[in-house]
Amino acid sequence: MHISVIGCGYLGAVHAACMAQQGHTVVGVDVLPEQVAQLSAARPPFFEPGLEELLGESMSSGRLTFTSDIADVAGARVHFLCVGTPQKPRENAADLRYVRSAMDALVPLLQPGDVVVGKSTVPVGTAEELAAQVHQAQPGATLMWNPEFLREGHAIEDTLRPDRIVYGLPEGPAGVEAAAVLDEVYAEALASGISRLTTDLATAQLVKVAANSFLATKISFINAMAELCEATGADVTMLADAIGHDDRIGRKFLNAGLGFGGGCLPKDIRAFMARAGELGADQALTFLREVDSINMRRRVRMVDLAREMCGGSIVGRRVAVLGASFKPHSDDVRDSPALSVAAQMQLQGAKVVVTDPQAIDNAQKRWPDLAFSASTDGALEGAEVVLLLTEWPEYVGLDPHALTDLVAAPRIIDGRNCLDPQQWREAGWTYRGLGRP
Known part of the structure; x- marks a missing residue:
């Protein structure tokens, strides 16, 4: 099928490459010429495992092209809307100007039988406005509306083999016909037995933000328990294991630590609260304010722990921060807890050096005043306290015996509770984890 993907940031670039890999002819459109140039050279403008190889294969096949001219989508049967919906400056609400701009450019080019498929995360009610347009x-x-459920670091797998596919459809024959067209697009995934759920437009728009809100709540719940564990001497990791055996609760997303960040969960729950307020249903989501508050408190707690470890003051202390991206296997530093902690510590007088396997370039652009090291050893050299803030495999697998001579003082704070405390303590390190004795 002939497909267009409008907006070739993280979501759109991955979606375009995956659709071409499945045999469709795809044209990706973006307003940023430099981004189009990079993608046209099969060079992703961000890090996602496997994407560079997939782009190269899809473009070599001749099924994938990128352009900055929206007129090039003419002739496509299906148009995927994948533009960003960032948080508005100084507000919780989502900024829909990019969605509206993309739709204004697309609608004059539509032909009878075309299907516009929204994938962007938008406030409920947006799709109805766009449908009228x-x-x-x-x-x-x-x-x-066909919401996306990508996890950074697993985006290709989540596109090709999602755990469910949701169609938000208008009523009547038009909805039936649109569903049949999208069934052709997703034929390979549907043939493998992946669940296909059909809903109305409003429900489809709520699915992504509801899912993200639930995950954020689960993370903040276990981090609230971590605060109680620190007050009582309990171990939050053992607590999570114990309650996670209840299949009504489950162990996933019960990993206490520094909390969540990135370009989705924080802005999505805030936009969800803002939209609920606009609809007069703000009381339904007041709990998300506390979810957000707990999450932000973890960053402050990390700074406090570092201060405690350094004898009450971090002024002039050399601090090594392992990790800049908000999660491993990504170079995304949007709302990164790791960089937030690093910046707070520098503002309070610490000498901070940050390292990361993939995210240093992006981190330097957002936090130019921080010091960075391309190597782990360079960041650790002379450190008086080490903070592990992003659980990259190379950091989780560090040998504490081999690092003792690099640092000025063998002290580590495990911001993700991903290390073995006994191993580090036996190697002579002072170990602290969030919510652990």
């Missing part, structure tokens, strides 16, 4: 411009075209 599509209908007014081209009554023979249909808008539906």
